[in-house]
Amino acid sequence: MDKKVAKLLNEQINKEMYSSYLYFQFANYYHEEGLDGFYNWYYVQAQEEMDHALLMVKYLQNNDEKVVFEAVAKPEADLKDRMDPLKAGLAHEKYITGEINAVYAAAYEAKDFRTMQFLDWFVKEQGEEEKNSSDLIKKMELFGGEAKSLYMLDSELKARVYAAPSLVL
Ligand code: OFO
Numbered sequence: 259m260d261k262k263v264a265k266l267l268n269e270q271i272n273k274e275m276y277s278s279y280l281y282f283q284f285a286n287y288y289h290e291e292g293l294d295g296f297y298n299w300y301y302v303q304a305q306e307e308m309d310h311a312l313l314m315v316k317y318l319q320n321n322d323e324k325v326v327f328e329a330v331a332k333p334e335a336d337l338k339d340r341m342d343p344l345k346a347g348l349a350h351e352k353y354i355t356g357e358i359n360a361v362y363a364a365a366y367e368a369k370d371f372r373t374m375q376f377l378d379w380f381v382k383e384q385g386e387e388e389k390n391s392s393d394l395i396k397k398m399e400l401f402g403g404e405a406k407s408l409y410m411l412d413s414e415l416k417a418r419v420y421a422a423p424s425l426v427l
Pocket of ligand 1: 274277306307383384
């Protein structure tokens with residue numbers, strides 16, 4: 259496996275773990291706000307992010323590359339109102355999309371076709387996650403201002419269930 263690509267993928271493990279940590283912070287914020295559906299939605303998202311990290315760990319291991327675990331930074335999102343996690347979430351997903359694209363670009367340059375194929379799933383996943391994040395903002399703008407509709411939106415988000423990733427290595 260190309261060494262530069264392996265290094266970038268190793269760094270990406272830490273970013274996925276940070277994503278998980280960040281979304282646990284959001285979940286905790288909504289727990290404190292008494293919004294169980296929003297709490298659930300981000301709790302599931304945090305679990306998915308940990309899965310992403312573990313898929314990358316497995317991929318590196320399968321390719322006989324050394325995996326290095328670095329410290330995960332403290333999540334620093336400043337959460338003052340109910341819209342803040344949603345906006346911070348979308349901004350974070352856009353950042354992660356850029357990072358995944360950078361690993362992909364390095365794999366492309368190195369003609370590391372196996373890693374490109376592995377990353378295809380993540381590229382698609384980022385598209386879905388950006389859309390989900392942006393949809394949540396729109397729903398909150400539409401329904402978040404009134405208690406009854408906020409209650410219904412919160413109930414809708416409570417229905418999200420964790421499912422293991424469809425990517426099999
Ligand atoms: Fe790891 O999926 Fe988005 O960030």
